Amino acid sequence: EVQLVQSGAEVKKPGESLKISCKGSGYSFTSYWIGWVRQMPGKGLEWMGIIYPGDSDTRYSPSFQGQVTISADKSISTAYLQWSSLKASDTAMYYCVRISGFDAFDIWGQGTMVTVSS
Amino acid sequence: QSALTQPASVSGSPGQSITISCTGTSSDVGSYNLVSWYQQHPGKAPKLMIYEGSKRPSGVSNRFSGSKSGNTASLTISGLQAEDEADYYCCSYAGSSSSYVFGTGTKVTVL
Secondary structure, eight states: OOOOOOOOOOOEETOOOOEEEEEEESGGGGGGEEEEEETTTTOOOEEEEEEEEETTTEOOTTTTTTTTTEEGGGGTTTEEEEEEEEEEEGGGGEEEEOOOTTTTTEEEEOOOOEEOOO | OOOOOOOOOEETTTTOOOEEEEEOOTTTTTOSEEEEEEOOOOSSEEEEEEEETTTTTEEESSEEEEEEEEEEEHHHHHHOOOGOOOOEEEEEEEEETTTTEOOOOEEEEEE
């Protein structure tokens, strides 16, 4: 079964760092782009950025450039999304997605809820 | 990159057809035949319903169909059922630098 399994929910304080993960299985992890999508509470979906695990080519939405870092370790079929200094406004559900050859997000992780509160 | 514009809500009675619009620009929807649609039930991850504007992934009901005209894409749900009540989002490829842009989302209510 093709799936993306994300790490569990996180509760952090403002200013702390965080790295969440997304492990792919059931397909060739290095052959598909992986993306990250943010959904703030009660709000819509926002594309954050993508990475090609095969060569770590990474692209960011202008809205998230410099705010987060996307990386991948192809040896363990895992992609990451990290923050160096969290803000309360980073509180959201974060989904990782596989991007099909037709530029559609065909496989979604279950989501990782990140709560940032003092 | 601004979000694609969708109506906030659309409603219909069981058995009826509804259409959700998704308006972009000549830089995204109008330039590429790469619009996808996603269904999201409360508390769940989104699910791909349509890709490349009008194609359905395996397992998606043929009651869902997509189309595009100019800078506007549309999702039609025919024979509306209670289980179709959910939020729907469009998404378009927007070129290698901007990559992707989502729509604002539409809440579908089955009356």
